[in-house]
Amino acid sequence: MFLALKLAYRNLVGAGLRTWLNVIVLSFSYVVIIWLKGLMVGWDHQARFDMEKWQIAKGQYWHKLYDQYDPFSLTESHAPVPQRFLPFITEGAMVPVLVVQASLYPHGRMQPILLKGIPKNQNLLKLPVAALDTITDAIPAIIGTNMARSAKLGKGDRVVLRWRDKSGTFDAAEVVVTDVFATNVPAIDGGQVWIDLEKLRQMMLLPNEATYLSFGQGIKEIPEVNEFVLKTQQELTSEIDVMIKTKTTGQSVFYIILLLLAMLAIFDTQVLSIFRRQKEIGTYVALGYTRQQVVMLFTIEGAMHAVLAAAVAAVYGIPFFIWQSHAGFTIPMDSSDYGIAMAQTMYPVFTVGLIVSTTLIVLITTAVVSYCPSRRIAQMNPTEALRGKIQ
Amino acid sequence: MTNNPIITTEKLIKKFPMGKGEFLALKGIDLEFNEGEFAGLIGPSGSGKTTLLNIIGSLDTPSEGEAMVLGQPVSQLTARQAAQLRKEKLGFIFQSYNLLAVHTVFENVEFPLLLLKYTPSQRQKMVMDALEWVGLTDKVNSKPPALSGGECQRVAIARAMVKKPMVVLADEPTANLDAANSHNILKTMEMLNKELKTTFLFATHDEKVISYLHRKIFLIDGKIDRDELIK
Numbered sequence: 001m002f003l004a005l006k007l008a009y010r011n012l013v014g015a016g017l018r019t020w021l022n023v024i025v026l027s028f029s030y031v032v033i034i035w036l037k038g039l040m041v042g043w044d045h046q047a048r049f050d051m052e053k054w055q056i057a058k059g060q061y062w063h064k065l066y067d068q069y070d071p072f073s074l075t076e077s078h079a080p081v082p083q084r085f086l087p088f089i090t091e092g093a094m095v096p097v098l099v100v101q102a103s104l105y106p107h108g109r110m111q112p113i114l115l116k117g118i119p120k121n122q123n124l125l126k127l128p129v130a131a132l133d134t135i136t137d138a139i140p141a142i143i144g145t146n147m148a149r150s151a152k153l154g155k156g157d158r159v160v161l162r163w164r165d166k167s168g169t170f171d172a173a174e175v176v177v178t179d180v181f182a183t184n185v186p187a188i189d190g191g192q193v194w195i196d197l198e199k200l201r202q203m204m205l206l207p208n209e210a211t212y213l214s215f216g217q218g219i220k221e222i223p224e225v226n227e228f229v230l231k232t233q234q235e236l237t238s239e240i241d242v243m244i245k246t247k248t249t250g251q252s253v254f255y256i257i258l259l260l261l262a263m264l265a266i267f268d269t270q271v272l273s274i275f276r277r278q279k280e281i282g283t284y285v286a287l288g289y290t291r292q293q294v295v296m297l298f299t300i301e302g303a304m305h306a307v308l309a310a311a312v313a314a315v316y317g318i319p320f321f322i323w324q325s326h327a328g329f330t331i332p333m334d335s336s337d338y339g340i341a342m343a344q345t346m347y348p349v350f351t352v353g354l355i356v357s358t359t360l361i362v363l364i365t366t367a368v369v370s371y372c373p374s375r376r377i378a379q380m381n382p383t384e385a386l387r388g389k390i391q
Numbered sequence: 392m393t394n395n396p397i398i399t400t401e402k403l404i405k406k407f408p409m410g411k412g413e414f415l416a417l418k419g420i421d422l423e424f425n426e427g428e429f430a431g432l433i434g435p436s437g438s439g440k441t442t443l444l445n446i447i448g449s450l451d452t453p454s455e456g457e458a459m460v461l462g463q464p465v466s467q468l469t470a471r472q473a474a475q476l477r478k479e480k481l482g483f484i485f486q487s488y489n490l491l492a493v494h495t496v497f498e499n500v501e502f503p504l505l506l507l508k509y510t511p512s513q514r515q516k517m518v519m520d521a522l523e524w525v526g527l528t529d530k531v532n533s534k535p536p537a538l539s540g541g542e543c544q545r546v547a548i549a550r551a552m553v554k555k556p557m558v559v560l561a562d563e564p565t566a567n568l569d570a571a572n573s574h575n576i577l578k579t580m581e582m583l584n585k586e587l588k589t590t591f592l593f594a595t596h597d598e599k600v601i602s603y604l605h606r607k608i609f610l611i612d613g614k615i616d617r618d619e620l621i622k
Contacts, residue, residue: 003505014493283489286450287550288478288506290470383445386485 004293008301012308019305022265026309026362029262031317033255034358038321038348039329040251044244045349046184048237053126054185056236057095057214059221061085061228066099066211068187071114074101078209079227085213093219095122096210098200102163104175104193106151113147114192115163117200124216127188131179132196138176139199144189148180155180161193166205173203259362262309263369270302270373281377282386291382295374302370306363321350397461397557397590398424398447404455405442405613416442418613419456424592426557429584431593433601434610440594441562443610447592448481448560449473461557478506482551482589486563488543490535490550496522497531500549507554521553525579541572548576552583558590565597577603 012019052058066077081089081096088094095118102115118125120132127142134140138158148154155177162172175193183189201207213228223230274281284294328345403420406413416439424430432440445451446458449465450473458465461480468476477483482503490499500521504514522528525545535543544564551559561580565573581603584591593600601607609616 006505010498011491011493279487279489280491283485283491285474286448286477286483286485286489287503288474290474292470293474382450383441386450386489388487 004297004300005304007297008304011301012304018269019308022262022269022305023308023312025265026262026305026366027313027317029258030309030313030358030362031320032258033362034313034317034350034355035321035324035348036251036254037354037358038324038350039346040244040248041351041354042325042348043247043346044240046346047240047244050184051187051237051240052233054183055125055188055214056231056233057124057216058219059233060212060214060231060236061225062212062231063210064224064227064229071101071112074099074114074211078206078211080208081210081213082226082228084225085228088215088219089119089213092121092123093217094213094215095119095124096197096213098197098204098206098209099211100163100200100204102161102193104151105160105162106153106157111151112191115161115200116192116194117197118194119198120196124214126183127194128179128181129194129196132194134176134178136176136178138174139195140178141175142179142181142194143177144192145180145182146186146189147192148177150190153177153180163203165203171203259365262362263365266302266305266366267369267373269305270298270370273298273301274373274376278380278385279388281380282382282384282388285382286386291378291380295371295377298374298377299367299371302374303363303367305370306366309362310359321348324348325350395426396423397426398422398459398592400443400447400456400458402456403443403446403453403458405439405446405451406454416613417446417453420613420615422608422615422618424590427584427588427590428606429581429591429604430606430608431595431600431604432608432610433595433604434616435596437612438610439613440610444560444562444592444594447558448483449476478503479554480557482554482556482559484544484547484551484559484561484564486566488535488540488547488567490543490546492535495532495534496527496538496546499535499546500553503550503554517553518549521549524552524583525549539572540567541569541575544568544572544576545579548579548583552587552589555587556589558592560592560594562594563597564593565595565600570599573597573599 063077063079065073067073078098085094085096089096098117100115102113104111104113118127118129120129122129129142131142132140139161143151143153151159153159157177158174159177160172161175162170164170175195201209221230221232281294284297285291289297325348328347330345400420400422403417404415405417406415408414420443432443434440442451446453446465447460449460449468452466460476463472463476465473491502494502497518500518501514504517509517519528522531525548527542527545527549530538530542535546538546544567559580565576568576577600580591583589593604595601605621607619607621609618
């Protein structure tokens with residue numbers, strides 16, 4: 001085996017430009033596949049991190065009737081905050097949120113929205129709630145950049161808000177946008193207006209009530225407390241898993257195309273080698289190799305392209321990966337339009353596992369692709385091979 | 392030369408498929424070669440000399456009959472046993488040298504020793520000795536494309552001789568060489584035959600080679616025409 005490795009290396013290096021062309025093509029595959037996978041991992045990390053910071057913290061308790069995809073359930077999905085949670089809310093380790101339906105009238109047109117109430121003194125979530133603590137004749141409100149764009153609203157703009165309270169009575173008031181926040185979490189941005197929780201409770205005649213509560217570190221997780229059901233962080237981020245999985249499947253088509261291109265070059269080289277090196281094959285047999293050993297030698301030679309490519313990829317890939325993980329990859333279009341948790345600049349994350357698994361996949365694929373044409377050697381007649389006769 | 396037969400063939404027949412029929416390349420060859428012989432199979436193209444050499448070299452098998460090479464029946468050897476025989480006991484010299492083009496002269500000569508798992512220091516000494524026999528110690532780092540035809544064939548001889556095989560099989564070794572180089576090569580082989588007692592078996596129709604042979608076996612149409620021993 002060691003001899004085969006030694007010989008394969010000598011033959012490869014001796015083949016000169018042909019080897020290096022294959023190696024360079026294959027090294028591109030390594031770098032691009034690792035980079036794309038790293039981008040996916042980075043996106044996954046970032047989406048989870050942002051969701052935790054902006055929306056879910058370490059987990060949530062939802063009112064048992066709350067369904068974030070069904071606005072009609074909102075009239076029923078609220079209840080008084082359980083006594084058990086009150087000390088945590090006072091400590092700031094838990095944040096109650098009340099969600100109701102309302103209508104906004106920006107520039108004279110009606111826009112249905114979700115009106116959310118959040119304590120203006122909370123620090124658990126990254127929402128800029130300090131802007132809600134403003135003394136003004138209108139209701140202070142904060143909105144996300146997506147919402148600001150769709151409603152054509154900006155900081156300082158006033159707009160009429162209409163809602164229906166617990167009794168079914170319509171009421172209206174003016175809100176003033178005191179801050180516009182930029183977030184990568186669309187679930188707290190599009191079609192939503194955030195105001196102070198106490199103000200919303202007054203408006204809705206729902207004192208002490210909440211739709212869901214987000215909690216931070218150190219809160220004991222209990223499956224159900226009164227009418228509130230535990231939603232773990234894992235459950236709440238499961239959509240990201242599905243999304244990343246879908247994206248990864250889509251990307252694997254791209255990996256396959258890249259690998260196919262590289263493998264085509266390797267396959268072609270192997271076929272050409274076996275065609276051109278008949279005499280050499282015969283010589284190996286005459287000097288004491290079995291045909292199977294020659295097959296192994298040619299397979300190793302082909303597979304060694306992947307080893308050399310890994311070395312070449314490391315030379316320019318490692319600095320590129322280090323730079324990318326710091327500078328990130330900025331998406332040319334506005335990512336907020338995509339409606340998914342995606343930052344404008346994504347920072348790829350390159351783990352050892354990712355690099356090792358990609359290297360192994362490329363190595364094994366190259367070995368298989370090298371072996372297939374090499375099998376022909378086993379059927380060759382060595383006496384004809386020695387004369388260089390094409391078989 | 393001793394009276395110790397190391398190669399014998401008995402009623403050796405070799406058939407090759409040809410269209411719907413068969414071509415009989417060897418028609419019942421009975422031969423015996425002793426240790427240290429400097430013999431040649433002589434005949435025109437298609438007489439069967441290369442086929443016979445290939446069977447003796449365990450690169451091919453007889454269709455009928457048997458060839459005993461160093462006590463081993465060629466027709467019954469497995470691929471692994473045949474490879475072992477070639478690796479340990481036989482050396483080959485080819486008409487077109489068959490050197491590994493991307494390897495240096497040293498690496499080409501070293502190759503059979505790598506297969507035999509000699510240590511690096513042993514290999515170094517044996518390769519340099521072999522290159523000294525053929526007068527190429529100054530070309531150790533050259534690659535075959537940079538050598539002349541005569542030099543290439545001398546490298547091939549060094550490669551065949553480096554492991555001190557019992558038998559060297561040379562198929563038209565001078566066919567691509569001019570007269571001066573041919574004589575040079577043949578003198579080297581004659582010297583190695585005398586000094587190392589290696590058996591040399593040639594397949595040739597070159598007059599220059601024939602003039603050096605101590606035994607001439609003339610083949611015509613797959614049969615022995617005559618077998619002459621030169622005193």
